Amino acid sequence: VLTHGEAADNEDGVYAHEPYGPKNGCERWDLEYLGTEESPCYNPWTEDGTRGGDVLRGKANWYRNFWKDNGGTPNN
Template structure:
């Protein structure tokens, strides 16, 4: 696991471009970016994810090849990149626990999505950028498994809400942009349009 910058993340994405796209096309789709939390402590990183983001918003790569197929999202790992916030130990749908996502983590995840989407020529939308909870419920219309997300069994509900003013509470049926995935995609698109390149 090594710390990287956003520019280095972009370079890793570009280097893996052909392999990721070829793998995704074999499944008849575009590449995917899956957004997670580890359900662990702020300082604990896991190599199931290509990128871990610590409490302070620092990025850590678990591999030098983002085309590596890692175990981040059940039955959805091929042609996909997993990005995780190191947080949310003991989180429940009522309380994100003693180590909720920090503002620095949320912004860093949005920036990582922006950089990787640019590197891979991806639109930042739910078809291509999903939280683990959204993916668990097959919200992109790809039914790779029975639904097990927040609208169903709630076995996986990563980032359904962020515990912020923009995304204050668990409500997987919300259509007002307060779900965690909507907020993160919105921020990533803001960075794409407004941040210096």
């Protein structure tokens, strides 16, 4: 799963189009940062897990594992 900006920069390695994301002109940067404690600032080159896509994928995996292990979401 990629954010629009990650896909725009071909970060999946597919190269279906010319790059147009935050690392190449910044035409598409949605969800690059979330403005939260986990993703506080815009830095498309960081590799510390604070990019918006990293945080969203981490949360999705947490909920997927919780569901798998507990048979439902928290507060169910």
